Amino acid sequence: xxxxxxxxxxxxxxxxxxxxxxxxxxxxxxxxxxxxxxxxxxxxxxxxxxxxxxxxxxxxxxxxxxxxxxxxxxxxxxxxxxxxxxxxxxxxxxxxxxxxxxxxxxxxxxxxxxxxxxxxxxxxxxxxxxx
Amino acid sequence: xxxxxxxxxxxxxxxxxxxxxxxxxxxxxxxxxxxxxxxxxxxxxxxxxxxxxxxxxxxxxxxxxxxxxxxxxxxxxxxxxxxxxxxxxxxxxxxxxxxxxxxxxxxxxxxxxxxxxxxxxxxxxxxxxxxxxxxxxxxxxxxxxxxxxxxxxxxxxxxxxxxxxxxxxxxxxxxxxxxxxxxxxxxxxxxxxxxxxxxxxxxxxxxxxxxxxxxxxxxxxxxxxxxxxxxxxxxxxxxxxxxxxxxxxxxxxxxxxxxxxxxxxxxxxxxxxxxxxxxxxxxxxxxxxx
Numbered sequence: 448x449x450x451x452x453x454x455x456x457x458x459x460x461x462x463x464x465x466x467x468x469x470x471x472x473x474x475x476x477x478x479x480x481x482x483x484x485x486x487x488x489x490x491x492x493x494x495x496x497x498x499x500x501x502x503x504x505x506x507x508x509x510x511x512x513x514x515x516x517x518x519x520x521x522x523x524x525x526x527x528x529x530x531x532x533x534x535x536x537x538x539x540x541x542x543x544x545x546x547x548x549x550x551x552x553x554x555x556x557x558x559x560x561x562x563x564x565x566x567x568x569x570x571x572x573x574x575x576x577x578x
Numbered sequence: 579x580x581x582x583x584x585x586x587x588x589x590x591x592x593x594x595x596x597x598x599x600x601x602x603x604x605x606x607x608x609x610x611x612x613x614x615x616x617x618x619x620x621x622x623x624x625x626x627x628x629x630x631x632x633x634x635x636x637x638x639x640x641x642x643x644x645x646x647x648x649x650x651x652x653x654x655x656x657x658x659x660x661x662x663x664x665x666x667x668x669x670x671x672x673x674x675x676x677x678x679x680x681x682x683x684x685x686x687x688x689x690x691x692x693x694x695x696x697x698x699x700x701x702x703x704x705x706x707x708x709x710x711x712x713x714x715x716x717x718x719x720x721x722x723x724x725x726x727x728x729x730x731x732x733x734x735x736x737x738x739x740x741x742x743x744x745x746x747x748x749x750x751x752x753x754x755x756x757x758x759x760x761x762x763x764x765x766x767x768x769x770x771x772x773x774x775x776x777x778x779x780x781x782x783x784x785x786x787x788x789x790x791x792x793x794x795x796x797x798x799x800x801x802x803x804x805x806x807x808x809x810x811x812x813x814x815x816x817x818x819x820x821x822x823x824x825x826x827x828x829x830x831x832x833x834x835x836x837x838x839x840x841x842x843x844x845x846x847x848x849x850x851x852x853x854x855x856x857x858x859x860x861x862x863x864x865x866x867x868x
Contacts, residue, residue, distance in 0.1 A: 449673055449704035449708075452671070452675070453589055453590075456589050456593075457589055460587050460589070464583065464587075475580070484733060484736070485707070485733075486703060486704075486706055486707050486733040487707075519803070532732070533728075533732040534732055534736065534765070534766055534804075535765055536765065536766055536767065536803040536804065537764060537765065537768035544803070546768065546803045547803075547806050548803055548804055548806055549807070550807075551807075552807050554589045554590060554707070555586060555587065556585045556586070556587045556588075556589060557584070557585070558583060558584050559582070559583045559585055560580065560581070560582050560583075561580070561581065562579070562580055565579055566579065
């Protein structure tokens with residue numbers, strides 16, 4: 448169960464990004480890509496995330512996990528397939544081992560939704576009639 | 579105001595960056611790390627005891643670090659070989675991370691160490707995700723654990739450079755189906771070598787030492803399919819650029835900054851292992867070293 452370590456790593460990186468941005472007041476949500484072969488259980492991660500966010504700028508933030516299915520491509524014969532779980536990583540068509548895993552091991556913070564102290568910039572230049 | 583910030587950062591980026599640094603530092607001083615993973619009770623310590631003794635007989639400077647949640651029992655056993663041994667107690671943590679390992683090596687690892695064996699916490703789930711800066715990752719399973727272990731723990735077996743079956747002296751008693759085990763390994767890690775061992779009878783002892791020395795000397799290790807991903811891990815950089823604010827009235831950003839990073843963009847082959855070179859390994863057929 449390393450989901451707590453993963454949750455802490457996510458929080459640490461979001462905190463750092465928020466610090467760099469300078470004026471973040473609250474984090475609303477964090478979108479995470481989790482490949483089906485990443486070895487992470489989204490429910491366990493969500494549980495740890497909620498606990499570990501307490502007392503940080505992420506307190507109350509929602510963790511949105513998107514599962515990324517595993518996909519592979521056989522380099523020699525160009526066959527592509529969904530690898531499934533447990534994954535089938537030798538080519539089901541030619542039996543070869545020259546497989547490239549194209550997706551499925553992601554464990555990536557895709558995006559963060561936060562509040563900052565900035566006031567919205569004007570959407571456009573005011574047209575002369577408005578002046 | 580509300581905004582959405584694209585981070586696109588690998589969660590384990592810090593661990594991976596630490597692992598790359600450690601691997602580079604150790605390689606520069608001539609040390610290669612062997613990361614040994616298995617379930618609790620698979621026989622890591624027993625086999626490692628034999629490998630350390632053999633290394634000592636052959637005058638190969640080796641050292642071992644063993645991680646457990648509690649007790650120093652494993653270190654006591656390994657130290658009988660006479661090589662430098664360190665026990666790391668993780669206080670309940672289920673895996674080692676690269677920064678932890680680097681911290682434990684500082685001031686302890688003898689300068690002339692050729693191979694450092696790291697006996698990871700007995701666990702096939704969590705340690706699989708953490709690169710420790712190793713040159714060779716070895717995953718063990720004993721014959722008593724069932725032939726489907728590789729299917730139950732695909733990430734662990736899928737990232738192995740070498741799979742070792744232990745306790746083969748018990749194979750007959752438990753009706754171990756070697757062919758089934760091999761086919762399950764092949765499914766999650768095609769082309770990886772499988773070695774049969776028995777620490778009790780001495781079968782296969784030395785295989786890990788031989789493979790580790792070959793890897794330390796620069797022989798290209800097996801590249802697992804699971805490690806052949808452009809985007810698996812390392813994104814050490816940050817895109818703190820904002821885009822498309824969620825707030826409907828806000829269309830600021832006169833800078834028109836667009837970031838050209840489609841999902842799955844790669845930054846070279848900086849995956850889990852530094853040696854993700856073009857796949858030229860020829861050992862598509864698992865070999866046995868009885």
